[in-house]
Amino acid sequence: MENFTPIPSLIGGALIGISATLLLLLHGRVAGISGILYNFLTPSTSSQERSWRALFLAGLLGVGAVWFAIQPAAFDSSISRSLPIVAIAGLLVGVGTRLGSGCTSGHGVCGMSRLAPRSMIATLTFTITGALSVLLAGGAS
Amino acid sequence: MKLLSYLFSGIIFGVGLIVGGMTQPGKIVGFLDFFGNWDPSLIFVMGGAISVHALGYRLMTKQPQPVFAPRFQVPTRRDIDPRLVLGSAIFGAGWGLAGYCPGPALTSLATLRSEAAVFVLAMAAGMLLVTLMEKKPKELAEKRDRAPCCSEETRLPGAPEAL
Numbered sequence: 001m002e003n004f005t006p007i008p009s010l011i012g013g014a015l016i017g018i019s020a021t022l023l024l025l026l027h028g029r030v031a032g033i034s035g036i037l038y039n040f041l042t043p044s045t046s047s048q049e050r051s052w053r054a055l056f057l058a059g060l061l062g063v064g065a066v067w068f069a070i071q072p073a074a075f076d077s078s079i080s081r082s083l084p085i086v087a088i089a090g091l092l093v094g095v096g097t098r099l100g101s102g103c104t105s106g107h108g109v110c111g112m113s114r115l116a117p118r119s120m121i122a123t124l125t126f127t128i129t130g131a132l133s134v135l136l137a138g139g140a141s
Numbered sequence: 142m143k144l145l146s147y148l149f150s151g152i153i154f155g156v157g158l159i160v161g162g163m164t165q166p167g168k169i170v171g172f173l174d175f176f177g178n179w180d181p182s183l184i185f186v187m188g189g190a191i192s193v194h195a196l197g198y199r200l201m202t203k204q205p206q207p208v209f210a211p212r213f214q215v216p217t218r219r220d221i222d223p224r225l226v227l228g229s230a231i232f233g234a235g236w237g238l239a240g241y242c243p244g245p246a247l248t249s250l251a252t253l254r255s256e257a258a259v260f261v262l263a264m265a266a267g268m269l270l271v272t273l274m275e276k277k278p279k280e281l282a283e284k285r286d287r288a289p290c291c292s293e294e295t296r297l298p299g300a301p302e303a304l
Contacts, residue, residue: 003167003168003171003178003180003182004180004181004182005162005168005182005185006181006182006185008160008161008162009161009162009182009183009185009186009189010185010186010188010189011160011161011189012156012157012158012159012160012161012162012163012186012189013157013161013185013186013187013188013189013190013191013193014157014189014190014192014193015153015154015156015157015160015161015189016153016154016157016158016161016186016189016190016193016194017157017189017190017191017192017193017194017197018153018157018193019150019151019153019154019157020154020190020193020194020197021193021194021196021197021198021200022146022149022150022153023147023150024194024197024198024201024207024213024215025197025200025201025204025207025208026143026146026150026207026208026209026210027146027147027207027208027209027210028206028207028210028211028212028213028214028215029210029214030214030215030216031150031154033154033242033243033244033247034243034268037243037247037264037265037268038268041265041268041269042268042269042272051144052144052147055144055147055148055151056147056148056150056151056154057151057247058148058151059147059148059149059150059151059152059153059154059155060151060152060154060155060244060247060248061155061247061248061250061251062151062152062155062251063151063152063155063156063159063248064155064159064164064247064248064249064250064251064252065251065252067155067156067159068251068252072252074159074164074165075159075164075165075249075252075254075257076165076167077165077166077167077240077256078165078166078167079166079167079170079240081166081238081239081240081256083255083256083259085238085239086238086239086256086259086260086263087259087260087262087263088235088238088263089235089236089238089239089241089260089263090235090239090241090246090259090260090261090262090263090264090266090267091235091263091264091266091267091270092231092232092234092235092238092267093232093235093236093239093241093242093243093246093260093263093264093267094235094263094264094265094266094267094268094269094270094271095228095231095267095268095270095271096228096229096230096231096232096233096234096235096267097228097232097243097264097268098228098267098268098271098272099224099225099227099228099231099271100224100225100226100227100228100229100230100231100232101216101225101228103232103242103243103244104236104242104243104244105154105242105243105244107229108187109187109190109191109194110194111216112187112191113190113191113194113195113197113198114195114198114215116216116219117219117221118216118218118219118220118221118225121221121225121226121229122225122226122228122229123229125226125229125230125233126229126230126232126233126236127173127233128230128233129229129230129231129232129233129234129237130173130233130234130236130237131173131174131175131237132233132234132237133173133233133234133235133236133237133238134170134173134174134177134237135174135176137170137237137238
């Protein structure tokens with residue numbers, strides 16, 4: 001457990017909670033990143049519905065660019081995965097979040113905060129298969 | 142102000158992910174590695190986010206409507222269907238494989254590292270693939286309904302699609 005970072009993680013989590021709360025109280029929207037990305041990408045979304053998602057995603061990506069320039073270590077990956085494996089993983093995440101209607105933010109944070117039964121089942125399920133996936137991939141090395 | 146608040150929410154979310162260590166795939170995999178060198182940090186990220194947002198949700202239930210919108214758009218479904226479980230299972234498999242979920246992958250895209258770029262491209266393709274696969278059977282069914290006499294199977298090769 002030498003990599004355990006309880007305090008920064010708690011602060012980071014609180015910030016994610018604040019962001020989700022702003023989106024909910026100001027705009028009545030759920031901060032589910034997979035949903036925001038999908039509805040931004042899909043052609044059937046109206047331009048007005050697309051523009052707010054574009055702004056949110058711009059903030060999410062922009063802060064990554066600025067932070068990376070100052071502290072690149074925040075994006076370090078201590079695990080090595082080949083690019084074909086990363087591509088398969090991305091595909092699974094894309095298909096899975098669409099079928100399951102959400103990801104770690106929509107189900108894990110927003111849905112769990114509402115005690116939504118669907119989100120609890122979803123979070124439990126993806127944590128279990130995530131652990132199995134890591135086990136099969138040979139752990140965190 | 143209204144539009145800026147979207148941008149601001151995205152920035153706060155991104156800062157939260159970075160500070161919380163979620164843009165380091167090793168920390169995600171470390172959390173999911175229950176039987177190895179376990180890193181419980183992600184529980185603290187989730188705990189912090191849920192405690193704050195649960196309060197936000199309570200505030201919501203006391204408001205008639207959002208500040209800038211006519212109504213709250215929160216999912217109300219409560220049924221557990223196979224699609225939800227199967228989808229979440231597939232998502233989890235990918236999450237553990239690369240150590241990225243959608244938010245951190247997008248924030249990491251700005252580093253222009255090939256892992257993040259490949260992951261996000263494949264993820265976007267996967268999302269659109271589901272739409273494509275779901276649209277096709279529906280379109281075929283509509284076609285069949287319009288011309289009940291000429292289903293795909295009975296049409297001769299080279300025959301026109303519709304008469």
